[in-house]
Amino acid sequence: MLTYSFTDIGSDCLYQHLYKCIKNDIIQQILCPGEKLPSKRTFAKNLGISIITVENAYAQLLAEGYIYSIPKKGFFVSDIKTVDSKKSSILSSENVQLSSGVSHYLADFTSNQTNSDNFPFSIWAKLIRRILNDYQQELVTNPPCGGILELRKAIAKHLREFRNIYVEPEQIIIGAGTEYLYGLLIQLLGFDKRYAVEDPGYNKIYRIYQKHNVACDLISMDSYGINVDELEQRKPDIIHISPSHHFPTGIVMPISRRYELLAWASKADSRYIIEDDYDIEFRMTGKPVPAMQNIDVLEKVIYINTFTKTLASTVRISYMVLPKHLANKFYKELSFYSCTVSNFEQYTLAKFIEEGYFEKHINRMRTYYHSKRDLLLHALRNSRLAPYVKIMEEDAGLHFIINLKTDLSDQDFCLLAEQNGIRIRALSSFYAQPPEDVEHFFVINYSSLPEDSIKPAIDIIYNIITQV
Amino acid sequence: MLTYSFTDIGSDCLYQHLYKCIKNDIIQQILCPGEKLPSKRTFAKNLGISIITVENAYAQLLAEGYIYSIPKKGFFVSDIKTVDSKKSSILSSENVQLSSGVSHYLADFTSNQTNSDNFPFSIWAKLIRRILNDYQQELVTNPPCGGILELRKAIAKHLREFRNIYVEPEQIIIGAGTEYLYGLLIQLLGFDKRYAVEDPGYNKIYRIYQKHNVACDLISMDSYGINVDELEQRKPDIIHISPSHHFPTGIVMPISRRYELLAWASKADSRYIIEDDYDIEFRMTGKPVPAMQNIDVLEKVIYINTFTKTLASTVRISYMVLPKHLANKFYKELSFYSCTVSNFEQYTLAKFIEEGYFEKHINRMRTYYHSKRDLLLHALRNSRLAPYVKIMEEDAGLHFIINLKTDLSDQDFCLLAEQNGIRIRALSSFYAQPPEDVEHFFVINYSSLPEDSIKPAIDIIYNIITQV
Numbered sequence: 001m002l003t004y005s006f007t008d009i010g011s012d013c014l015y016q017h018l019y020k021c022i023k024n025d026i027i028q029q030i031l032c033p034g035e036k037l038p039s040k041r042t043f044a045k046n047l048g049i050s051i052i053t054v055e056n057a058y059a060q061l062l063a064e065g066y067i068y069s070i071p072k073k074g075f076f077v078s079d080i081k082t083v084d085s086k087k088s089s090i091l092s093s094e095n096v097q098l099s100s101g102v103s104h105y106l107a108d109f110t111s112n113q114t115n116s117d118n119f120p121f122s123i124w125a126k127l128i129r130r131i132l133n134d135y136q137q138e139l140v141t142n143p144p145c146g147g148i149l150e151l152r153k154a155i156a157k158h159l160r161e162f163r164n165i166y167v168e169p170e171q172i173i174i175g176a177g178t179e180y181l182y183g184l185l186i187q188l189l190g191f192d193k194r195y196a197v198e199d200p201g202y203n204k205i206y207r208i209y210q211k212h213n214v215a216c217d218l219i220s221m222d223s224y225g226i227n228v229d230e231l232e233q234r235k236p237d238i239i240h241i242s243p244s245h246h247f248p249t250g251i252v253m254p255i256s257r258r259y260e261l262l263a264w265a266s267k268a269d270s271r272y273i274i275e276d277d278y279d280i281e282f283r284m285t286g287k288p289v290p291a292m293q294n295i296d297v298l299e300k301v302i303y304i305n306t307f308t309k310t311l312a313s314t315v316r317i318s319y320m321v322l323p324k325h326l327a328n329k330f331y332k333e334l335s336f337y338s339c340t341v342s343n344f345e346q347y348t349l350a351k352f353i354e355e356g357y358f359e360k361h362i363n364r365m366r367t368y369y370h371s372k373r374d375l376l377l378h379a380l381r382n383s384r385l386a387p388y389v390k391i392m393e394e395d396a397g398l399h400f401i402i403n404l405k406t407d408l409s410d411q412d413f414c415l416l417a418e419q420n421g422i423r424i425r426a427l428s429s430f431y432a433q434p435p436e437d438v439e440h441f442f443v444i445n446y447s448s449l450p451e452d453s454i455k456p457a458i459d460i461i462y463n464i465i466t467q468v
Numbered sequence: 469m470l471t472y473s474f475t476d477i478g479s480d481c482l483y484q485h486l487y488k489c490i491k492n493d494i495i496q497q498i499l500c501p502g503e504k505l506p507s508k509r510t511f512a513k514n515l516g517i518s519i520i521t522v523e524n525a526y527a528q529l530l531a532e533g534y535i536y537s538i539p540k541k542g543f544f545v546s547d548i549k550t551v552d553s554k555k556s557s558i559l560s561s562e563n564v565q566l567s568s569g570v571s572h573y574l575a576d577f578t579s580n581q582t583n584s585d586n587f588p589f590s591i592w593a594k595l596i597r598r599i600l601n602d603y604q605q606e607l608v609t610n611p612p613c614g615g616i617l618e619l620r621k622a623i624a625k626h627l628r629e630f631r632n633i634y635v636e637p638e639q640i641i642i643g644a645g646t647e648y649l650y651g652l653l654i655q656l657l658g659f660d661k662r663y664a665v666e667d668p669g670y671n672k673i674y675r676i677y678q679k680h681n682v683a684c685d686l687i688s689m690d691s692y693g694i695n696v697d698e699l700e701q702r703k704p705d706i707i708h709i710s711p712s713h714h715f716p717t718g719i720v721m722p723i724s725r726r727y728e729l730l731a732w733a734s735k736a737d738s739r740y741i742i743e744d745d746y747d748i749e750f751r752m753t754g755k756p757v758p759a760m761q762n763i764d765v766l767e768k769v770i771y772i773n774t775f776t777k778t779l780a781s782t783v784r785i786s787y788m789v790l791p792k793h794l795a796n797k798f799y800k801e802l803s804f805y806s807c808t809v810s811n812f813e814q815y816t817l818a819k820f821i822e823e824g825y826f827e828k829h830i831n832r833m834r835t836y837y838h839s840k841r842d843l844l845l846h847a848l849r850n851s852r853l854a855p856y857v858k859i860m861e862e863d864a865g866l867h868f869i870i871n872l873k874t875d876l877s878d879q880d881f882c883l884l885a886e887q888n889g890i891r892i893r894a895l896s897s898f899y900a901q902p903p904e905d906v907e908h909f910f911v912i913n914y915s916s917l918p919e920d921s922i923k924p925a926i927d928i929i930y931n932i933i934t935q936v
Contacts (some may be wrong), residue, residue: 013620013757015723016758037818042849045674055724058729059724060723060758060763064765065765084694088768113609113610114608115608116605116608119604119608124600126585126597128600136584137584139584139780139781140581140582140583140584140780142581142782143782176644176648176809176810179530179808180644187679187680187884192679211801211802212659213681216810255483255522255524256520256524258877259524259527264909289481295527295528295532297532308806312607313608314607314608314609314610314611314811315810315811316808316810333680336672336675337647338645338647338776338781339784340644340647340808341810342782342785342813343783344645344813345812345813386785452487
């Protein structure tokens with residue numbers, strides 16, 4: 001009968017040692033396929049160990065497929081060639097697809113990625129170095145659940161100066177991306193509430209509400225923004241909008257519609273407006289419109305913004321400004337959550353804002369995007385494509401819309417573009433149910449477009465729509 | 469009638485300019501309380517602007533309380549002393565409480581904070597510096613939704629070497645803290661599923677399920693871990709357990725119970741086990757027990773671990789290992805989410821693990837905690853308190869339990885301790901319905917206890933229980 005020594009088992013426990021010995025013998029074919037293993041009882045007696053130990057070792061071998069059992073007959077050695085091939089097929093990685101963020105397009109009009117030349121690496125490095133030296137205790141001290149106070153103060157100051165929004169730092173909640181904050185808001189406002197988003201809009205926001213299993217309406221837009229009559233009909237509690245620069249239509253909601261929405265919100269306690277101010281820093285021209293947060297005296301507006309647009313999409317820091325009573329509710333009900341942004345980045349960003357680097361960076365980026373937009377618009381207007389293209393809503397943010405003269409369906413055009421190295425999305429694809437009159441409109445996000453791709457990309461588009 | 473110039477309005481739009489002019493006149497008392505403002509129509513005609521513009525300016529003044537309206541009579545200037553005092557009372561910060569993480573206790577036996585001496589600042593700084601130099605394009609390139617591949621490969625290697633767990637990097641999903649990952653798991657597994665947690669246990673985990681509005685059972689424990697009979701009775705789909713070192717009881721689930729649970733999970737497709745392996749790196753003595761992930765061949769175990777315990781609670785990086793089929797489901801349904809940890813920290817941690825610093829750090833920390841635990845145990849056993857204290861479950865992780873001989877209720881003892889600078893939690897407070905026989909047991913988390921607090925803290929506890 002099989003005998004193993006238990007004198008030198010190291011840190012293993014008994015059953016593990018036994019398991020390893022048997023497994024080893026199976027792998028080295030000392031125990032051959034089909035061979036019967038000793039019964040638990042005799043084996044235990046023979047080795048001077050308990051039956052439980054043998055049982056556990058057999059159970060693990062069984063679980064891993066090294067042995068198999070036949071009821072009332074006992075345990076037998078498996079053919080490990082089968083075990084191995086079964087294992088490798090389970091472990092083959094081809095099923096698990098990595099959705100990588102690396103773009104291999106000549107021109108990607110859907111990307112929001114930052115060009116590395118535009119990230120302030122040297123300043124960031126300088127600030128991190130200083131913080132790692134001077135803030136060691138602070139860096140490992142748990143922050144309040146809403147984020148470190150220095151950063152929230154810096155953001156409050158920035159909001160005051162840049163956006164004329166006056167809030168207490170304590171109303172600001174820091175989180176790892178707006179997507180995370182939306183989930184937190186659902187926990188704060190309630191899973192029983194009815195939410196509503198703009199149609200067309202960022203599909204992602206709608207999907208987040210769906211994935212959280214809350215009722216979510218798609219509300220249509222007119223030329224002023226979200227449709228108030230439809231709100232009255234569908235009766236959502238919370239609307240999630242981007243009044244300052246709607247994506248993808250580019251609509252800037254006029255003040256009159258803002259007041260209508262505030263009036264709508266005032267009619268029930270459960271009603272709130274989530275104001276997503278996502279790329280306000282890059283409004284190019286046109287009059288600045290005050291944030292809804294600014295004109296809200298009834299504590300109905302939750303303001304959300306992010307640094308992923310202004311710094312880099314890979315720096316995951318966003319924030320929301322809660323009305324006082326919701327901030328209190330947040331501290332009461334959700335303060336058990338740890339802040340999702342690590343202290344290291346919170347302190348670095350706080351210094352970055354406090355010391356004026358953020359403002360300089362925004363100004364630099366605004367100039368950069370401005371000139372890139374002008375380059376692109378100029379190239380479009382002076383290309384062979386010019387007679388086929390109409391440019392719309394060009395005065396704000398990091399995207400605009402073009403209307404192409406083509407007989408191709410939106411789907412066919414995008415597919416042909418993709419095959420020729422250009423990634424572009426049709427306006428219609430942002431609608432749940434696209435109306436007929438939005439065909440042949442395309443969203444041009446130019447923020448990560450390399451300058452030397454502009455001309456070839458325009459030529460490709462020209463070829464696609466003229467050669468069909 | 470009021471007249472304002474519109475020639476030099478800067479970047480304001482018309483209504484904003486008008487709003488500011490009127491507001492200014494009210495503040496400077498050029499317009500006095502009670503004074504009637506021109507009707508919209510006449511004012512518009514007089515200024516040569518549209519009625520809408522006046523309407524918008526009035527609406528904003530109204531919203532901010534600078535004017536008030538009397539139906540059918542018109543708009544009147546408010547008494548701004550009232551406006552100001554009303555404003556300041558809304559904005560007073562006393563309602564919003566900051567829950568700060570700074571501890572002012574002599575000894576805090578509930579804290580998980582890292583001492584700054586223990587964080588590897590100089591190595592971290594060196595790695596960040598290198599990454600900021602060499603990885604600029606990678607730093608701003610959107611990672612795959614599960615996190616950057618380098619980090620996931622480094623974690624897979626660590627799991628293999630340290631925990632004998634073999635997984636593909638693609639099965640690993642990085643997130644900003646385990647709390648965030650729990651929420652993500654609910655979205656993956658379903659809001660319609662029934663969840664279960666251990667009782668006693670981390671109250672926070674139970675609260676997270678509650679806050680996500682999913683059914684969640686509290687399942688009692690026996691001396692082997694979560695009670696299988698009760699699982700069969702209550703019929704949850706997903707159980708969330710920490711088999712390798714249960715908090716707070718310290719129970720290490722034996723292999724037999726692990727197989728029972730795997731057998732339980734195998735009985736229905738919807739059943740899964742979330743294995744929270746949170747402080748396995750600091751198991752002090754005793755035999756290592758294989759992770760359940762290790763012996764799971766039916767893809768039923770979701771393994772979760774975190775770097776917040778090993779590095780610092782303020783570094784928000786955790787991960788989960790999904791079984792293949794769940795990884796596929798994740799990529800299909802949830803890949804629209806951006807990874808919540810910024811690239812900067814992901815790359816730094818990847819290098820930290822790859823280059824062997826993490827292993828060294830764990831070893832150093834294990835020695836450090838080992839000696840601190842020994843100091844504390846030695847001090848307890850050689851103090852005046854010794855006859856009144858029994859030490860239990862001292863062989864694993866960063867906490868143990870003491871049983872105090874006292875007539876004080878748990879609540880009274882903790883209160884008296886708190887008043888004397890000691891924060892301590894009773895074992896009973898971790899139960900939903902504490903059984904009677906767990907009175908006078910207290911959880912001692914010593915990870916952030918300053919060494920020079922040990923003796924005075926013991927003296928204080930001695931005084932509390934002997935002087936009543």
